[in-house]
Amino acid sequence: MARILITGGAGFIGSSLAEALVADQGNFVIIVDNLLTGKTENLPSPELKNWAFEHANVNDYKSIEQVFKKYEPEYVFHFAAVVGVERTLNNPLLVLEDIEGAKNIAKLCVSHRVKRVFYASSSEVYGDPFEVPQREETTPINARLPYAAVKNISEVIFRTYGQEFGLPYTIFRFFNTYGPRQSSDFVISKFIQQALTGDPITVHSPGSQTRTFCFISDTIEAILKIYYQNLMVNETINIGNDEEIPMLKLAETIKTIIGSNSKIVIIPPRKEGEILRRKPDITKMMSILKKPLVKLEKGITEITRAWTESKGRPIPAFPKPPHELFYSVYLSGNK
Numbered sequence: 001m002a003r004i005l006i007t008g009g010a011g012f013i014g015s016s017l018a019e020a021l022v023a024d025q026g027n028f029v030i031i032v033d034n035l036l037t038g039k040t041e042n043l044p045s046p047e048l049k050n051w052a053f054e055h056a057n058v059n060d061y062k063s064i065e066q067v068f069k070k071y072e073p074e075y076v077f078h079f080a081a082v083v084g085v086e087r088t089l090n091n092p093l094l095v096l097e098d099i100e101g102a103k104n105i106a107k108l109c110v111s112h113r114v115k116r117v118f119y120a121s122s123s124e125v126y127g128d129p130f131e132v133p134q135r136e137e138t139t140p141i142n143a144r145l146p147y148a149a150v151k152n153i154s155e156v157i158f159r160t161y162g163q164e165f166g167l168p169y170t171i172f173r174f175f176n177t178y179g180p181r182q183s184s185d186f187v188i189s190k191f192i193q194q195a196l197t198g199d200p201i202t203v204h205s206p207g208s209q210t211r212t213f214c215f216i217s218d219t220i221e222a223i224l225k226i227y228y229q230n231l232m233v234n235e236t237i238n239i240g241n242d243e244e245i246p247m248l249k250l251a252e253t254i255k256t257i258i259g260s261n262s263k264i265v266i267i268p269p270r271k272e273g274e275i276l277r278r279k280p281d282i283t284k285m286m287s288i289l290k291k292p293l294v295k296l297e298k299g300i301t302e303i304t305r306a307w308t309e310s311k312g313r314p315i316p317a318f319p320k321p322p323h324e325l326f327y328s329v330y331l332s333g334n335k
C-alpha cells in the first residue's frame with residue numbers, strides 16, 4: 001500500500017486529490033490541514049478506511065515532524081498555503097510564514113527518505129508576464145507580491161533539496177483552477193454565487209482582462225498521471241487550460257447559463273492593478289493528458305448543478321465518482 005501525505009488536503013485542490021487517491025484501495029492517504037480555509041466536510045467518506053486526518057500546521061516543524069514519524073509517508077503533495085487574492089494581500093506576514101512550511105517539508109522528506117515530493121506552485125510566479133503564453137523553461141519569473149515571492153522561493157527550496165540530497169520533486173505551476181469545492185474568494189465561484197442569488201455580478205475594470213480556467217477533473221487527472229506513471233521527475237509543469245476569456249464575457253456566460261437576472265457591474269480595478277493577460281503554454285501537460293480539456297460552459301454547469309443539489313450536504317469534488325473518472329489512470333500505474 002502506498003502511503004501518501006497531502007498537506008492542505010481539506011482545501012479545494014487538496015481534497016479533490018485526496019478523494020481521487022482514496023478511490024484507489026492501493027493507497028493510504030494522510031491528510032494534514034490547519035483548517036484556515038479548508039473544511040472537514042471536504043474530507044473523504046468515513047466509510048472508506050484508507051485515509052486519516054491530522055489537524056496540524058505545516059509551518060510548525062514539531063507538529064509536522066510528528067505526522068512524518070507517525071505515518072512515514074512515501075509520497076508527499078505539499079499543497080497547504082495561504083491563498084486568495086484578498087487574503088494574501090491583507091495578510092502578507094502570514095503568507096511569508098509559508099516559506100517555513102516549504103523548508104519543513106523539504107527537510108522531513110529528505111530525513112524520511114520520501115520517494116517524491118510534489119509542490120503546488122502558482123502561475124503568479126510569472127507576475128505581469130513578459131510573454132504570452134507563459135512557458136515553464138523560458139518565461140522569466142517576475143514575482144513581486146509576497147504570495148508570488150513565497151511560491152518562487154519554495155520552488156527554489158525543493159529544487160535545491162533535489163540537487164543537494166537527491167530528493168525527487170515535481171513542481172506544479174497551477175493556473176486558475178475551478179470546481180465545485182472552490183470558495184467564493186475566487187472569480188468563477190463568486191460570479192456563480194452572485195448569479196444564483198440575483199446580486200450584481202461585479203467585474204473589476206476594465207473587464208477586457210483575460211484569464212484561463214482549468215476544471216478540477218483535468219487538473220486532478222494530470223496530477224494522477226504524473227504520479228502513477230512516474231512522469232515529470234525533477235521538472236516544473238504548468239497545469240491549466242489555455243482558452244482565454246475576458247472577465248466581462250465570463251460574467252455574461254455565467255449569467256446566461258444560470259438564466260440569472262443579476263446586473264453586471266464594473267467595479268474599480270484592484271489597487272495593485274489588474275494583470276491584463278495570463279495564459280499557460282500547456283504543451284507538457286497535453287503530452288500527458290492526451291485528451292480534450294473540459295469546456296468552460298460544461299464546468300460552470302457542473303458546479304451550478306453540484307451546488308443546487310447539495311442543499312447543505314457536503315459538495316462532491318467531481319461530477320462523477322472518482323473511480324469512474326480516473327479508473328484507467330489507476331490501472332496504468334507503475335509506482
Ligand SMILES: NC(=O)c1ccc[n+]([C@@H]2O[C@H](COP(=O)([O-])OP(=O)(O)OC[C@H]3O[C@@H](n4cnc5c(N)ncnc54)[C@H](O)[C@@H]3O)[C@@H](O)[C@H]2O)c1
Nearest residue numbers: 008011012013034035036037038057058080081122174177
Ligand atoms: N486554486 C487555484 O486556482 C490555484 C492556483 C495556483 C496555485 N494554487 C495553489 O494550490 C494549492 C491549493 O490551493 P486551493 O485552491 O486548494 O486553496 P485552499 O485554500 O482551498 O487550500 C489550501 C489548504 O491549505 C490549508 N492550509 C493553509 N495553511 C496551512 C498550514 N500552515 N498548515 C496546514 N494547512 C494549511 C488550508 O486550510 C486549506 O485547506 C495552494 O498551495 C495554492 O497556492 C491554487
